[in-house]
Amino acid sequence: MYSHNKQTRVYTQGRPLKSHEQKMIELLKSELSQDSKEKLLDIGCSDGMFLRHLRSEFASLDLWGLELDDKFIQQGKAQNDQAGxxxxxxxxxxVDSSTKYDVILASGILSVFDEPFPILEGWLNCLASNGILIVFGYFNERDLDTRIHYRNHFDDHGWETGLTAYSQKAYQKYFGEKGQVSVDFIPFVPDFDIQEDENPIRSYTVQTKSGKRLIVIGGHIICNMGYMILRKQN
Ligand SMILES: C[S@@+](CC[C@H](N)C(=O)[O-])C[C@H]1O[C@@H](n2cnc3c(N)ncnc32)[C@H](O)[C@@H]1O
Structure with missing residues:
Protein backbone atom coordinates (compact mmCIF):
# COMPACT_ATOMS: atom_id res chain seq x y z
CA MET A 1 0.00 0.00 0.00
CA TYR A 2 1.85 3.06 -1.20
CA SER A 3 2.24 6.10 1.03
CA HIS A 4 5.08 8.56 1.40
CA ASN A 5 4.43 11.94 2.97
CA LYS A 6 6.89 14.19 4.75
CA GLN A 7 5.12 17.53 4.45
CA THR A 8 4.86 17.97 8.19
CA ARG A 9 6.77 21.19 8.79
CA VAL A 10 3.46 23.11 9.08
CA TYR A 11 2.42 20.90 12.03
CA THR A 12 5.52 21.45 14.11
CA GLN A 13 4.66 24.86 15.53
CA GLY A 14 2.17 25.65 18.29
CA ARG A 15 -0.81 27.37 16.70
CA PRO A 16 -4.45 28.23 17.37
CA LEU A 17 -7.13 25.80 16.18
CA LYS A 18 -7.92 25.96 12.47
CA SER A 19 -11.55 26.39 11.46
CA HIS A 20 -11.90 22.76 10.36
CA GLU A 21 -10.66 21.71 13.81
CA GLN A 22 -13.16 24.02 15.50
CA LYS A 23 -15.90 22.44 13.41
CA MET A 24 -14.62 18.98 14.39
CA ILE A 25 -15.06 19.99 18.04
CA GLU A 26 -18.61 21.14 17.28
CA LEU A 27 -19.31 17.77 15.67
CA LEU A 28 -17.98 15.98 18.74
CA LYS A 29 -20.07 18.16 21.04
CA SER A 30 -23.16 17.01 19.16
CA GLU A 31 -22.09 13.37 19.73
CA LEU A 32 -20.71 13.40 23.27
CA SER A 33 -21.77 14.86 26.58
CA GLN A 34 -19.31 17.15 28.37
CA ASP A 35 -18.67 14.56 31.08
CA SER A 36 -18.34 11.66 28.61
CA LYS A 37 -15.78 9.03 29.62
CA GLU A 38 -15.53 7.36 26.24
CA LYS A 39 -12.29 6.26 24.62
CA LEU A 40 -11.17 8.43 21.69
CA LEU A 41 -8.27 7.87 19.28
CA ASP A 42 -6.82 10.57 17.01
CA ILE A 43 -4.91 8.91 14.14
CA GLY A 44 -2.02 10.97 12.76
CA CYS A 45 -2.24 13.24 15.81
CA SER A 46 1.12 14.99 15.27
CA ASP A 47 2.27 16.33 18.68
CA GLY A 48 -1.20 15.91 20.26
CA MET A 49 -2.20 19.55 19.99
CA PHE A 50 -5.80 18.78 18.94
CA LEU A 51 -6.19 16.19 21.69
CA ARG A 52 -5.08 18.76 24.25
CA HIS A 53 -7.75 21.14 22.95
CA LEU A 54 -10.26 18.32 23.33
CA ARG A 55 -9.21 17.91 26.95
CA SER A 56 -10.27 21.49 27.65
CA GLU A 57 -13.75 20.66 26.25
CA PHE A 58 -14.17 17.12 27.61
CA ALA A 59 -12.57 16.72 31.02
CA SER A 60 -13.25 12.96 31.36
CA LEU A 61 -12.68 11.60 27.86
CA ASP A 62 -10.05 8.86 27.63
CA LEU A 63 -7.78 10.51 25.03
CA TRP A 64 -5.33 8.61 22.86
CA GLY A 65 -3.28 9.49 19.81
CA LEU A 66 -1.39 7.49 17.20
CA GLU A 67 1.55 9.06 15.38
CA LEU A 68 4.27 7.67 13.12
CA ASP A 69 6.91 10.31 13.73
CA ASP A 70 8.61 10.09 17.12
CA LYS A 71 9.82 13.68 16.77
CA PHE A 72 6.23 14.90 17.23
CA ILE A 73 5.58 12.51 20.12
CA GLN A 74 8.61 13.78 22.01
CA GLN A 75 7.76 17.38 21.18
CA GLY A 76 4.32 17.18 22.82
CA LYS A 77 5.16 14.75 25.62
CA ALA A 78 5.32 17.10 28.62
CA GLN A 79 2.11 18.93 27.70
CA ASN A 80 0.32 15.68 26.87
CA ASP A 81 1.30 14.11 30.19
CA GLN A 82 -0.09 17.14 31.96
CA ALA A 83 -3.34 16.96 29.99
CA GLY A 84 -3.76 13.20 30.46
CA VAL A 95 -3.45 -0.11 13.96
CA ASP A 96 -3.67 -2.71 16.73
CA SER A 97 -7.33 -3.76 16.80
CA SER A 98 -7.21 -5.50 20.18
CA THR A 99 -8.17 -2.18 21.79
CA LYS A 100 -11.55 -0.72 20.79
CA TYR A 101 -12.37 2.99 20.71
CA ASP A 102 -15.79 4.64 20.86
CA VAL A 103 -14.63 7.54 18.70
CA ILE A 104 -11.84 7.59 16.13
CA LEU A 105 -10.71 10.79 14.40
CA ALA A 106 -8.45 10.94 11.38
CA SER A 107 -7.72 14.40 10.04
CA GLY A 108 -5.45 14.98 7.06
CA ILE A 109 -4.14 11.43 6.89
CA LEU A 110 -6.39 9.23 4.72
CA SER A 111 -5.26 11.14 1.64
CA VAL A 112 -1.71 9.92 2.25
CA PHE A 113 -2.74 6.44 1.13
CA ASP A 114 -3.29 5.61 -2.53
CA GLU A 115 -5.86 2.95 -1.58
CA PRO A 116 -8.17 4.14 1.23
CA PHE A 117 -10.45 1.12 1.73
CA PRO A 118 -8.02 -1.27 3.49
CA ILE A 119 -6.98 1.65 5.70
CA LEU A 120 -10.58 2.41 6.65
CA GLU A 121 -11.24 -1.29 7.28
CA GLY A 122 -8.31 -1.33 9.71
CA TRP A 123 -9.67 1.72 11.53
CA LEU A 124 -13.21 0.30 11.65
CA ASN A 125 -11.79 -2.87 13.22
CA CYS A 126 -10.65 -0.70 16.12
CA LEU A 127 -14.09 0.85 16.58
CA ALA A 128 -16.39 -0.35 19.38
CA SER A 129 -19.99 -1.36 18.59
CA ASN A 130 -22.01 1.75 17.72
CA GLY A 131 -18.77 3.70 17.54
CA ILE A 132 -18.13 6.61 15.19
CA LEU A 133 -15.19 7.31 12.86
CA ILE A 134 -14.80 10.89 11.62
CA VAL A 135 -12.39 11.42 8.75
CA PHE A 136 -11.50 14.94 7.65
CA GLY A 137 -10.08 15.15 4.17
CA TYR A 138 -10.79 15.29 0.44
CA PHE A 139 -13.99 13.67 -0.85
CA ASN A 140 -14.85 14.33 -4.46
CA GLU A 141 -18.49 15.33 -5.00
CA ARG A 142 -18.09 14.23 -8.60
CA ASP A 143 -17.79 10.51 -9.17
CA LEU A 144 -14.07 10.35 -9.86
CA ASP A 145 -11.20 8.95 -7.78
CA THR A 146 -7.79 10.58 -8.02
CA ARG A 147 -4.34 9.47 -6.86
CA ILE A 148 -1.83 12.26 -7.16
CA HIS A 149 1.90 12.07 -6.59
CA TYR A 150 3.66 15.39 -6.25
CA ARG A 151 7.10 16.82 -5.63
CA ASN A 152 7.37 19.98 -3.55
CA HIS A 153 10.48 21.90 -4.59
CA PHE A 154 10.03 24.23 -1.59
CA ASP A 155 10.45 21.29 0.84
CA ASP A 156 11.75 18.44 -1.26
CA HIS A 157 11.31 14.86 -0.05
CA GLY A 158 11.08 13.34 -3.51
CA TRP A 159 7.77 12.14 -4.90
CA GLU A 160 5.08 12.14 -2.22
CA THR A 161 1.46 11.15 -1.63
CA GLY A 162 -1.09 13.12 0.37
CA LEU A 163 -3.60 14.38 -2.17
CA THR A 164 -5.60 11.18 -2.80
CA ALA A 165 -9.30 12.02 -3.21
CA TYR A 166 -11.83 9.27 -3.87
CA SER A 167 -15.39 10.15 -4.74
CA GLN A 168 -18.14 10.26 -2.14
CA LYS A 169 -20.10 7.80 -4.27
CA ALA A 170 -17.18 5.35 -4.22
CA TYR A 171 -17.31 5.29 -0.42
CA GLN A 172 -21.12 5.04 -0.40
CA LYS A 173 -20.99 2.15 -2.86
CA TYR A 174 -18.26 0.32 -0.94
CA PHE A 175 -19.92 0.60 2.47
CA GLY A 176 -23.43 0.19 1.01
CA GLU A 177 -22.44 -3.21 -0.42
CA LYS A 178 -20.62 -4.17 2.74
CA GLY A 179 -23.45 -3.16 5.12
CA GLN A 180 -23.21 -2.52 8.89
CA VAL A 181 -21.54 0.85 8.41
CA SER A 182 -23.43 4.04 7.54
CA VAL A 183 -21.70 6.83 5.60
CA ASP A 184 -22.45 10.55 5.67
CA PHE A 185 -20.57 13.54 4.33
CA ILE A 186 -20.52 17.05 5.75
CA PRO A 187 -18.86 19.59 3.47
CA PHE A 188 -16.30 22.02 4.82
CA VAL A 189 -15.88 25.45 3.27
CA PRO A 190 -13.94 28.03 5.29
CA ASP A 191 -15.91 31.19 6.04
CA PHE A 192 -12.84 33.35 5.45
CA ASP A 193 -10.18 33.68 2.77
CA ILE A 194 -6.92 31.75 3.05
CA GLN A 195 -4.05 33.45 1.23
CA GLU A 196 -1.51 31.61 -0.87
CA ASP A 197 1.62 30.68 1.08
CA GLU A 198 5.18 30.54 -0.21
CA ASN A 199 5.02 26.80 0.51
CA PRO A 200 2.93 25.49 -2.43
CA ILE A 201 1.60 22.49 -0.49
CA ARG A 202 -0.41 24.83 1.76
CA SER A 203 -4.09 25.08 0.75
CA TYR A 204 -5.63 28.42 -0.07
CA THR A 205 -9.01 29.77 -1.20
CA VAL A 206 -10.27 31.53 -4.31
CA GLN A 207 -13.69 33.02 -4.91
CA THR A 208 -15.91 32.70 -7.94
CA LYS A 209 -17.69 35.77 -9.36
CA SER A 210 -20.79 34.74 -7.41
CA GLY A 211 -18.77 34.82 -4.17
CA LYS A 212 -18.55 31.07 -3.70
CA ARG A 213 -15.32 30.15 -1.89
CA LEU A 214 -13.29 27.23 -3.28
CA ILE A 215 -10.34 25.44 -1.71
CA VAL A 216 -7.21 24.95 -3.80
CA ILE A 217 -4.85 22.16 -2.78
CA GLY A 218 -1.54 20.98 -4.17
CA GLY A 219 -0.92 24.40 -5.68
CA HIS A 220 -3.55 24.19 -8.41
CA ILE A 221 -6.29 21.65 -7.69
CA ILE A 222 -9.78 22.76 -6.65
CA CYS A 223 -11.21 20.15 -4.34
CA ASN A 224 -14.06 19.28 -2.00
CA MET A 225 -13.02 19.06 1.63
CA GLY A 226 -15.20 17.76 4.38
CA TYR A 227 -15.97 15.19 7.02
CA MET A 228 -16.83 11.59 6.25
CA ILE A 229 -18.79 10.13 9.15
CA LEU A 230 -18.77 6.34 9.41
CA ARG A 231 -20.97 4.75 12.07
CA LYS A 232 -20.72 1.12 13.03
CA GLN A 233 -24.24 -0.18 13.30
CA ASN A 234 -23.84 -3.15 15.64
C1 LIG B 1 -1.19 16.19 7.44
S1 LIG B 1 -0.71 15.89 9.11
C2 LIG B 1 -2.24 16.11 9.97
C3 LIG B 1 -2.05 16.41 11.42
C4 LIG B 1 -3.34 16.66 12.20
N1 LIG B 1 -4.14 15.44 12.29
C5 LIG B 1 -4.12 17.77 11.55
O1 LIG B 1 -5.23 17.54 11.07
O2 LIG B 1 -3.61 18.91 11.57
C6 LIG B 1 -0.51 14.15 9.07
C7 LIG B 1 0.03 13.60 10.38
O3 LIG B 1 -0.01 12.18 10.27
C8 LIG B 1 1.28 11.64 10.54
N2 LIG B 1 1.42 10.45 9.68
C9 LIG B 1 1.74 10.40 8.37
N3 LIG B 1 1.74 9.13 7.92
C10 LIG B 1 1.38 8.37 9.00
C11 LIG B 1 1.20 6.98 9.18
N4 LIG B 1 1.38 6.11 8.17
N5 LIG B 1 0.84 6.53 10.40
C12 LIG B 1 0.66 7.40 11.44
N6 LIG B 1 0.82 8.73 11.34
C13 LIG B 1 1.18 9.21 10.12
C14 LIG B 1 2.26 12.75 10.19
O4 LIG B 1 3.50 12.58 10.85
C15 LIG B 1 1.48 13.97 10.65
O5 LIG B 1 1.66 14.22 12.02
Missing part, protein backbone atom coordinates in the same frame (compact mmCIF):
# COMPACT_ATOMS: atom_id res chain seq x y z
CA UNK A 85 -3.30 12.53 26.74
CA UNK A 86 -1.46 9.37 25.71
CA UNK A 87 0.28 9.07 22.35
CA UNK A 88 1.38 5.75 20.86
CA UNK A 89 3.92 5.42 18.10
CA UNK A 90 2.60 3.40 15.19
CA UNK A 91 1.55 3.25 11.59
CA UNK A 92 -1.99 4.20 10.60
CA UNK A 93 -2.00 1.35 8.09
CA UNK A 94 -1.66 -1.29 10.82
Missing amino acids: VQIMQGDASS
